[in-house]
Amino acid sequence: MAEKPTRALRADAARNRAKLLDVAYRVFAEQGLSVPIDEIARQAGVGAGTVYRHFPTKQALYQAIAEARFNSLIERAERLLDSEDPGAAFFGYFSSLVDEGGADKGLAEALAGLGIELEQLVPGAEQRFKDVLGRLLTRAQQSGAVRPDVTVMDVKALLVGCHAMDRQQDESDAARRIVAVIRDGLSWRVP
Secondary structure, X not given: OOOOOOOOOXXXXXXXXXXHHXXXXXXXXXXXXXXXXXXXXXXXXXXXXXXXXXXXXXXXXXXXXXXXXXXHHHHHHHHHOOOXXXXXXXXXXXXXXXHHHHHOHHHHHHHHOOOXXXXXXXXXHHHHHHHHHHXXXXXXXXXXXXXXXXXXXXXXXXXXXXXXXXXXXXXXXXHHHHHHHHHHHHEOOOO
């Protein structure tokens, strides 16, 4: 059976969809995944019906955002794979993920698996993310910048832990201090 061709959105519908995605991303980042659709609609200046026309469920809305977000994170990591300083590339990427997770509760919750099963929402995204993170880690290890016994799951656990810590701290520089401690702990030093 042939698939129905998808119709292109009218210009105003395309603008509404883009605006909804922008607002939803910001609201999920600020408030986490539990925010009601009505709040997203209100902040976007549209009715809830408009949201549901574009995204029949909250999960469909978050799926569109998560897919774009994880594709962006993966693409950014892939660009770092050719870095002349693999250690700086790895630690810089890790630090940026900590910073972004502090500002984006939705991202932090997705990485931690809180309230959402990322694999069901965006199939393959988590594995692609872990693969590219693993490649960055391996390059950093091969350059001598990171201990050889660290695994990609260790790095992901540290990342999730930083996001959890960030939610508990009121200090603006707490995340930077913790990242510095993690960097010292992951760094390879010959005795």
